[in-house]
Amino acid sequence: MAEEQRNSQQDVTNTPPNNKGGQKVTFNDQISILVDQPRPEFSHKYANAYTAQSPDHSCVAVVCELGTQPRVRWITQYTKILSDTVPKLIAAAVIVWPNDKTQRMVFVYEDVCGQPLSDVDTGFSMGWKAEHVQDRIVIPVLSLLRATNQVDLVHGSIRPSNLFNGGKAGGTSTMLGECLSYAGSSTQPALFEPIERAMAHPMGRGPTTFSDDVYALGVTAALFYRSKDVLRNPSEEDMIRAKQEVGSYAALLGDMRIAPNLQEFFRGALIDDPKDRWTMSDVEAWLDGRRSTPKQIARHKPASRPFEFAGKKFTRPKVLATAITRYPNEAAALINSDELAQWANRALKDMEMIDRIEGAGRLARDPMNKINAPDKIATLLSLAVDPDACIRFHDISFMPDGLGVLMADAYRREANMQPFVDILLSPIVTYWLSSTEKPYIDNLTISQKFDQCRNMMKNSQTPGFGVERAVYILNQEAPCLSSMFKHGFVRTPEDVVFGLNEACKQSPKPSRLLDRHIIAFLAERDRKAIEMHMFDINSGRPAQMYLGTLRCLSALQKRSNISKLPELTLWMAELIKPIYATFHDRDLRNEVKKKVDKIKNDGHLWRILEIVTDPNTLARDQALFAHAFNEYKGLRVERDNLTTRLQNPQLFGKRTGMEVATMVSSILAFIVAAGLIMVFLQNGGM
Amino acid sequence: MAKKKKDKADKSTEAEALAPQKKGGATWQIWILGTAGLACMLAFLPTTILLGIGLLPTFAALLMDPTPDRIKTLSVAAMNIAGLTPFLLELWTSGRAQSVAESFSIIAQPANVITIYAAAAAGYIIFYTISNLVSTFMLERGKARLRDVESKMVDLERKWGREVTGAVPIDGSGFPIDEDLD
Numbered sequence: 001m002a003e004e005q006r007n008s009q010q011d012v013t014n015t016p017p018n019n020k021g022g023q024k025v026t027f028n029d030q031i032s033i034l035v036d037q038p039r040p041e042f043s044h045k046y047a048n049a050y051t052a053q054s055p056d057h058s059c060v061a062v063v064c065e066l067g068t069q070p071r072v073r074w075i076t077q078y079t080k081i082l083s084d085t086v087p088k089l090i091a092a093a094v095i096v097w098p099n100d101k102t103q104r105m106v107f108v109y110e111d112v113c114g115q116p117l118s119d120v121d122t123g124f125s126m127g128w129k130a131e132h133v134q135d136r137i138v139i140p141v142l143s144l145l146r147a148t149n150q151v152d153l154v155h156g157s158i159r160p161s162n163l164f165n166g167g168k169a170g171g172t173s174t175m176l177g178e179c180l181s182y183a184g185s186s187t188q189p190a191l192f193e194p195i196e197r198a199m200a201h202p203m204g205r206g207p208t209t210f211s212d213d214v215y216a217l218g219v220t221a222a223l224f225y226r227s228k229d230v231l232r233n234p235s236e237e238d239m240i241r242a243k244q245e246v247g248s249y250a251a252l253l254g255d256m257r258i259a260p261n262l263q264e265f266f267r268g269a270l271i272d273d274p275k276d277r278w279t280m281s282d283v284e285a286w287l288d289g290r291r292s293t294p295k296q297i298a299r300h301k302p303a304s305r306p307f308e309f310a311g312k313k314f315t316r317p318k319v320l321a322t323a324i325t326r327y328p329n330e331a332a333a334l335i336n337s338d339e340l341a342q343w344a345n346r347a348l349k350d351m352e353m354i355d356r357i358e359g360a361g362r363l364a365r366d367p368m369n370k371i372n373a374p375d376k377i378a379t380l381l382s383l384a385v386d387p388d389a390c391i392r393f394h395d396i397s398f399m400p401d402g403l404g405v406l407m408a409d410a411y412r413r414e415a416n417m418q419p420f421v422d423i424l425l426s427p428i429v430t431y432w433l434s435s436t437e438k439p440y441i442d443n444l445t446i447s448q449k450f451d452q453c454r455n456m457m458k459n460s461q462t463p464g465f466g467v468e469r470a471v472y473i474l475n476q477e478a479p480c481l482s483s484m485f486k487h488g489f490v491r492t493p494e495d496v497v498f499g500l501n502e503a504c505k506q507s508p509k510p511s512r513l514l515d516r517h518i519i520a521f522l523a524e525r526d527r528k529a530i531e532m533h534m535f536d537i538n539s540g541r542p543a544q545m546y547l548g549t550l551r552c553l554s555a556l557q558k559r560s561n562i563s564k565l566p567e568l569t570l571w572m573a574e575l576i577k578p579i580y581a582t583f584h585d586r587d588l589r590n591e592v593k594k595k596v597d598k599i600k601n602d603g604h605l606w607r608i609l610e611i612v613t614d615p616n617t618l619a620r621d622q623a624l625f626a627h628a629f630n631e632y633k634g635l636r637v638e639r640d641n642l643t644t645r646l647q648n649p650q651l652f653g654k655r656t657g658m659e660v661a662t663m664v665s666s667i668l669a670f671i672v673a674a675g676l677i678m679v680f681l682q683n684g685g686m
Numbered sequence: 687m688a689k690k691k692k693d694k695a696d697k698s699t700e701a702e703a704l705a706p707q708k709k710g711g712a713t714w715q716i717w718i719l720g721t722a723g724l725a726c727m728l729a730f731l732p733t734t735i736l737l738g739i740g741l742l743p744t745f746a747a748l749l750m751d752p753t754p755d756r757i758k759t760l761s762v763a764a765m766n767i768a769g770l771t772p773f774l775l776e777l778w779t780s781g782r783a784q785s786v787a788e789s790f791s792i793i794a795q796p797a798n799v800i801t802i803y804a805a806a807a808a809g810y811i812i813f814y815t816i817s818n819l820v821s822t823f824m825l826e827r828g829k830a831r832l833r834d835v836e837s838k839m840v841d842l843e844r845k846w847g848r849e850v851t852g853a854v855p856i857d858g859s860g861f862p863i864d865e866d867l868d
């Protein structure tokens with residue numbers, strides 16, 4: 001699918017507006033998005049929808065906003081859903097959006113949904129008959145949930161404005177809108193989320209579960225069924241408080257008389273405790289017509305006497321926990337007294353809460369947790385009082401498995417990352433996991449991931465580690481958040497290479513190709529491609545750094561069969577100048593540079609790498625350097641010797657001269673003597 | 687330190703043990719050689735007289751020679767002996783062989799003495815001339831070699847960089863440790 005997306009990205013053509021029609025974006029040579037025909041009924045906070053055309057279908061294109069986190073990994077599962085209750089996915093691709101020339105993820109669906117059953121999601125009551133609610137909402141959506149469950153997909157966006165009439169007003173062919181163009185249940189108003197998820201930031205709710213979809217369906221059905229809003233369109237905060245105080249069922253339906261066939265569904269779907277909420281088998285039994293006794297909604301019992309905190313009195317622990325997170329300084333004072341534990345003991349008779357409060361106290365006194373102590377204490381205390389709630393720290397609230405998405409969103413918004421650093425370094429998540437049993441959470445996986453993040457934070461100064469790495473560990477869907485890709489949508493290592501090629505078209509060109517985000521992204525998404533080069537890439541020596549970068553990108557280009565990267569190769573040829581210095585021989589450096597210059601327009605990074613790392617050339621250079629080193633050493637000794645001797649020129653060569661003179665004298669004397677003897681003997685003596 | 691002291695003590699003990707034997711041996715040899723030499727000198731007294739007077743320049747050179755290994759004396763002695771050769775032959779082959787009178791008669795002739803001493807003087811001249819010529823040549827050759835060596839060093843540094851000089855600390859691959867490679 002990634003390959004398809006990349007190909008289609010290259011095939012995009014933008015047609016400017018003309019007299020005959022509006023502006024079009026065409027991709028895959030088949031599908032045209034009509035930019036001037038928006039479809040607000042399919043648009044949401046993170047994507048805008050437009051009418052689209054394909055040869056066989058009338059379509060709707062949902063174009064994601066820049067920097068959002070669509071559920072690309074779930075595309076395959078979505079296409080396998082055996083149900084007509086969701087629109088069929090025609091195509092998914094990354095395209096260049098003509099208005100701002102940014103890369104956008106686009107999903108093209110069949111345009112079969114029709115009109116939404118409601119334009120708004122909150123503050124309304126339809127008063128539909130029970131049969132209508134059951135036939136047009138509950139049964140179609142539960143059937144869809146059964147189908148999505150079979151392909152291991154959850155929808156995450158069940159709400160009135162995402163339910164459609166299937167193009168037939170008053171008909172029964174209800175359709176549910178798409179669910180791929182946003183992260184998890186980030187588009188859901190808090191009303192449609194169970195209490196613990198509703199308190200979290202929409203981006204920090206974590207992956208949606210089947211149970212959450214059932215709950216959202218319960219709320220949706222309740223809105224269509226009830227004839228009046230007992231809370232009169234409350235704010236999200238008031239709605240959560242009402243749910244905490246009286247439970248979701250009562251907060252939504254009050255004491256309304258409910259038809260027996262729906263009562264079982266509402267009681268199964270709107271139970272606040274996820275352990276008791278309807279499971280797949282309950283849904284299947286209900287759909288098959290097997291009726292059972294409606295589940296009893298447990299009433300939250302208030303404390304026998306109120307607890308006074310920050311000038312207010314609280315009788316419900318969940319409400320108190322929310323207040324504690326709002327008043328961190330008062331919470332810090334509370335940790336040093338035993339008032340809270342006494343209240344838990346005497347007014348709530350909750351022994352587990354006492355243990356949790358003591359545990360929070362021990363962690364709060366740990367010197368390691370002194371930084372931002374009041375915020376941490378408030379978080380720990382709130383979790384001690386309400387262990388089912390999401391983590392609320394400073395100004396962020398999240399479920400631990402949603403922290404990655406929230407962090408990626410914070411990076412996109414260029415928000416302050418310090419609270420996230422504090423969370424990752426603190427024991428808050430561990431405390432949350434250990435505070436109470438959470439059947440809807442994979443404790444082991446989350447625990448391992450956060451341990452991994454903590455290890456990464458220990459080396460936070462080094463690129464590839466730190467908070468950037470934590471984002472990609474915690475969020476498998478996160479695109480690469482490098483500032484070099486702020487106009488792109490980079491979600492695979494191959495996309496990184498293409499993205500860098502695009503970045504090299506800009507001016508000024510990036511002086512460091514692999515920044516902290518790219519290194520962290522590759523380390524998580526394609527460890528093999530970067531791990532062995534990480535030391536070189538992080539080296540302070542330019543030659544080593546660029547060689548590591550070149551090795552990593554070359555490997556990616558070769559392995560992904562990317563034919564050409566012209567801009568990246570050209571710029572790399574400029575950047576790697578320090579690598580020439582890895583050759584000792586200055587003449588060889590020029591020779592290598594000439595070779596690189598000759599092939600730099602070919603677009604193949606690996607060919608440059610082959611030239612600058614040719615083992616024979618390097619070995620020969622090394623051997624010749626060693627020889628030259630020794631030669632220089634010998635010459636230096638000779639020079640020093642000659643210089644010393646030449647400081648006394650009158651003595652230079654004197655000894656040799658004397659020896660030669662003696663030799664000459666001796667030879668001459670021998671010749672003379674021998675001659676005389678011969679002459680003497682020839683004369684027969686005297 | 688203690689080991690050094692011990693070694694020193696061992697060596698001195700060894701030297702002390704050998705010293706009386708060496709001294710006694712040398713004395714004995716000198717005595718033998720001296721006696722034999724004296725006997726030879728007395729046996730060949732005319733030759734001894736001719737050599738004693740004819741080799742006076744060599745003896746003078748030996749006394750005043752500042753050169754190491756008495757190298758100048760060798761040069762003078764060689765020519766001095768060459769100058770003395772015909773007169774020694776004359777002495778040994780004359781009818782009055784080994785006659786002290788013959789020795790004195792040869793020496794008494796000024797031409798003979800001049801010949802012998804001129805040969806020794808030639809030895810002096812050869813020594814000074816050749817040694818100066820050779821040392822001057824050596825000096826020039828040394829200067830040229832120094833220029834050549836310095837030029838080669840410059841060439842090596844140009845081709846291989848400062849790291850080849852050994853003046854900068856280098857890593858295992860031969861690159862400067864504290865500097866960027868660019």
